[in-house]
Amino acid sequence: MTTPTDTPARIPGMRAAAPTVFVATPKGLAIIDTVAVDRAINGAPAALTSDEARMAAHLALTHGLARDVVAARVGVCERTLDRWFPTEKPRTPVVCGTRQGYDRHKRRKEDACGRCKAAYALAYRHYRTHGTYVGAPALTDTEWETAA
Structure with missing residues (x-):
């Protein structure tokens, strides 16, 4: 019988025929090293560009990794993750009498x-x-x- 773990054994990376992928972003063309992204999201140390870090963070968050684990693996702080991927904060209801x-x-x-x-x-x-x-x-x- 297996016990559930917080992190999956291996997170599948980007499926690409080539180790380098060109991605269109609002700021222009980004070059993504898929091997580095794959290594980073699975816990191996890898130097990432900001575009690669954002892609790796997106993949890791999509697979359910905790934000602090993603920040450590990708090499950015949690505030950067919050800026890249904002979470909905519950709004307090407005009440009469204020x-x-x-x-x-x-x-x-x-x-x-x-x-x-x-x-x-x-x-x-x-x-x-x-x-x-x-x-x-x-x-x-x-x-x-x-x-x-």
Whole structure:
């Protein structure tokens, strides 16, 4: 019986008839050494150009390798991987009773609810005093009851 491992035994590289492939990119023509890419994604040390590193990272991520393992094998930092292959970050929902909720009402061209109007008034008061919305207090239930 086999036990599952984090990394596959061997990741298949690019299938090509020649060891060098020309790839069209938005920046122009890129020359990819498929042997170096294959060695890099399977853990053998290989010096890669930036185009080869990006191709190797794409292949390794497609086969389910972890981002930190891919970064180490390809020879780039994880921030470079994030720039090349951004991941979707979950968005926090906008709730009523906040300045962002007021802005959402206005984007949708609808009348803002009372809680959002009160939250916007509180945030705008902070903006007039400090020149920024950063650090504006949130609308609490007691402030909402006194505003209503």
